[in-house]
Amino acid sequence: MSNDFKIVAKTFFGFEPLLADELLKLGAKKIEIGVRNVSFFGDIGFLYKANLSLRTAIRILKPIKTFQINDEKDLYSSVFNFNWEDYLSIDNSFSIESVLNTDFFSHSLFVSQRVKDGIVDRFRKLFGKRPDVDLEDPDIKINIHLSQNNLTISLDASGKPLNQRGYRSQTNIAPINEVLAAGIVILSNWDCESDLLDPMCGSGTFLIEAAMYATNYPANIKRNSFLFQNWNDWDSDLFEMIKTSVLNKVKPFDHKIIGYDKAPSAILKCKQNIINAGFEDVIEVCENDFFNTKKTNDQFLHLLFNPPYGERLKIDIESFYKQIGDTLKSNYTNSNAWFITSSLEALKYVGLRPSRKIKLFNGKLESRLAKYEIYSGSKKTHKQSKQ
Known part of the structure; x- marks a missing residue:
């Protein structure tokens, strides 16, 4: 039985075909080009390899759940009822990044806040305690993508953007990414x-x-952590x-x-x-x-x-x-x-x-x-x- 799952790599405008070509050469399956992203399938080892090797990816996400939502109540209840304990523990710190392309909500910070509420309320109910939010250096980073009424929850596999290779300790006034x-x-x-x-x-x-x-x-072999x-x-x-x-x-x-x-x-x-x-x-x-x-x-x-x-x-x-x-x-x-x-x-x-x-x-x-x-x-x- 295959252990492959869907993975999404984010990139810059105009780089989507370059990233798709990189992924093809690396051995990715079911490659699909999107807007500023390329999705593909691979196993956990391939997710490690993609993070280490890809030159034109900014970050790599692992989608873990999709929901259909119509309003704030749906958003909260969907998040509250999700099995977060499979991915997050009380001892982990976490942060949330939301990207919106929807008429339902106008502020990404509001969506992030409601997702955070759903997560911590679930942990309080189950364990009497909650994990902490850390915006600077979280253990787990959760990505929320809302396209109209389709909500996708992903784990950020990379953390800091992949352009932070680990070799550039010195920069000038206007360094290129x-x-x-x-x-x-x-x-x-x-x-x-x-x-x-x-x-x-x-x-x-x-x-x-x-x-x-x-x-x-490999582009990111010098990085200290993912x-x-x-x-x-x-x-x-x-x-x-x-x-x-x-x-x-x-x-x-x-x-x-x-x-x-x-x-x-x-x-x-x-x-x-x-x-x-x-x-x-x-x-x-x-x-x-x-x-x-x-x-x-x-x-x-x-x-x-x-x-x-x-x-x-x-x-x-x-x-x-x-x-x-x-x-x-x-x-x-x-x-x-x-x-x-x-x-x-x-x-x-x-x-x-x-x-x-x-x-x-x-x-x-x-x-x-x-x-x-x-x-x-x-x-x-x-x-x-x-x-």
């Missing part, structure tokens, strides 16, 4: 058969995510076996991953994060102003970066992005350059026509991931040379 960076590495179609350069590397997130991708290194370690069915021996299994799939990488930044403080932070991640033998970083650099050989180069948008780091958008375009065109022929920006105006000043533009969100900022193919001579000549 690790899951966003990992997804961009994949979206850029880097085949890991060329050198990769981040010419504005900051604290090194693109570099480290690229190194993990190129070596098939909330599934507090569940009743926690199997530490199985978890250690899964960790060993995913680490055995790490492979060598025969090219260079290089980072530049003009700020000495950024380079220091970047180097520390690279050491934390264990990639000091794969990634090279040095203090360099991209606008004063050029390619060091004739080999094809893959560039990937997150330039300032003018949101948190103040710059002259027009001159800065013109310099990006001029530097690429003059000094980086035989390259593909990808960068993300939330300043749609900025792309007008690059002076090069992007061959692709992909809509993404960096936090709440609508952004574009733009690709520039840099080659010598005219586009027509370049096309003919490829035929």
Whole structure:
């Protein structure tokens, strides 16, 4: 008899197909793409493996019950009558996160409060005591999803978002989210058969995510904890076996991953994060102003970066992005350059026509991931040379 159950992985807008592809390669069953999520089936070992390995998942949920509800009374009674003692003990702390897409309730905090009331009232009735709520560091995190009158209760398997990989102890003013960076590495179609350069590397997130991708290194192996370690069915021996299994799939990488930044403080932070991640033998970083650099050989180069948008780091958008375009065109022929920006105006000043533009969100900022193919001579000549 199969021990598989439904699991839901949350992700960013636009990353759903990337996450589905990751899950397929990992061995998930019955994969279905949703909006900012992908559902699939697997057993408890696969849930451990998904948390350890997935690059483009933000968190992983295990749905445990669905109800049909029509009003506040239904909400409370459904929660009160559910067997919470199978998942939660008096000694556990817990928290509740509610996500609403319904006409029945307008405030997620109200729904969370009523769910909390139902849980603690049940424990008081059964045991005369109740578990405590801990919003900061709970033992068990309960996710409530209400879509019209369909209520789904899930256990949060991850806890802290999965972008918190465990390697980034040092950051700069505007660090990119690790899951966003990992997804961009994949979206850029880097085949890991060329050198990769981040010419504005900051604290090194693109570099480290690229190194993990190129070596098939599990994204979240450095994390100290996951909330599934507090569940009743926690199997530490199985978890250690899964960790060993995913680490055995790490492979060598025969090219260079290089980072530049003009700020000495950024380079220091970047180097520390690279050491934390264990990639000091794969990634090279040095203090360099991209606008004063050029390619060091004739080999094809893959560039990937997150330039300032003018949101948190103040710059002259027009001159800065013109310099990006001029530097690429003059000094980086035989390259593909990808960068993300939330300043749609900025792309007008690059002076090069992007061959692709992909809509993404960096936090709440609508952004574009733009690709520039840099080659010598005219586009027509370049096309003919490829035929």
